[in-house]
Amino acid sequence: MQKILGIPRNVFFLGMVSMLNDFSSEMVQSVMPLFLTTVLGAPVMMVGVIEGVADVVASVLKVFSGWLSDKFNRRKSFAVFGYMLSVSTRPFLLLARNYGDVFALRAVDRVGKGMRDSPRDALLSESTTPQTVSFSFGYHRAMDAVGGMLGPLAALFILSRTLYSYKMVFAIAFVVGLLALISFIFVKEIKRDDGASTPRFNFSLIRSNHRFIVFLISVFVFGLGSLPLPLMVLRSPEVGLSNGTVPFFFFVASISFVLGSIPFGKFADSFGKRKILSLGFLAAFLAYILLIVGHTFWVFFGAFLLVGIYNAATDGIQRAMVTRLVDPQIRATGQGFLNMAVGISALFAGVIGGWLWTYLGAQAAFVYAAAMSFSGLILFLVFMQVRFRE
Secondary structure: OOEEOOEEHHHHHHHHHHHHHHHHHHHHHHHHHHHHHHHOOOOHHHHHHHHHHHHHHHHHHHHHHHHHHHHHOOOHHHHHHHHHHHHHHOHHHHHOOOHHHHHHHHHHHHHHHHHHHHHHHHHHHHOOOOOOHHHHHHHHHHHHHHHHHHHHHHHHHHHHHOOOOHHHHHHHHHHHHHHHHHHHHHOOOOOOOOOOOOOOOOHHHHOOOHHHHHHHHHHHHHHOOOOOHHHHOOHHHHOOOOOOHHHHHHHHHHHHHHHHHHHHHHHHHHHOHHHHHHHHHHHHHHHHHHHHHOOOHHHHHHHHHHHHHHHHHHHHHHHHHHHHHOOHHHHHHHHHHHHHHHHHHHHHHHHHHHHHHHHHOHHHHHHHHHHHHHHHHHHHHHHHOOOOOO
């Protein structure tokens, strides 16, 4: 297996693709709320509606695209098509005249994400060995997070140098997105050679994979308590800390995620995926407890450090675990079900958490998050008792 800097060739370039695409995407998304409300005059509620609907579309499509990828035994072509759809929307933002235009473009962008994620994750899992699959996913998620951090910084720099020219941000984001597509030239397709056929598309696809079903349920329940990071960081000024701590704590969570993804991936390969996932779930639960009782800078620093550790110890490793829990002929479909469970539970978590915060206070939202996280952790620990091949 050809490697670059000790990383399998496909894994290396898939990481570059994700980093460049997330760089491009987050340049757009970081300015989109202001662009919608101040330039296009959209009501604040529409910002949430657009994002919510877009994420649901992407979550559902991930299952279908995964099944298609399994059925036709193609990974790269579906992933490239999905990335092309998303990147193609960015120049059309230059022509947007109302928030209806943005809604349509955002829907197409999320269709692209829904089409690419499951086949890409399956390709990544098939481009490495069982002994290094968690490390490979950890590297990929770290590269994705690096792009997610650099994109907003680039957008901020461009806006400050161009008198808030959103069109310049969109144009440069499109160019960076093209670089992501070009990087796919170096990614090689990998096809299954086991001769097994993919079952028809329905929920019986996973009926014979009982361990995977229990895993999905525990991930979904835990996800119901995963409050959005932009909501969580608003807790700091509420307890009397300065407004400047909001972006700082956002950065703390992001940088700990980036720095922890690869090491936790290695630990998962060495000590077991279930142990590291349990550690990640526990880190999130402890973070919510600290945000309930804490009122000082250092307590909040510790809480958001734990949030980053939770993401680092779960995001990529969950995907790696799917490869061991489903049959090879439905590997991309399994990734799709995982992505759908995570996406839909995150949507519910944001809606429920936001409602509790608005009407009952921030502590009620974090108590809810802690309770659901603890429930998901217990379910997962029970799941750990089921014997399966790591």
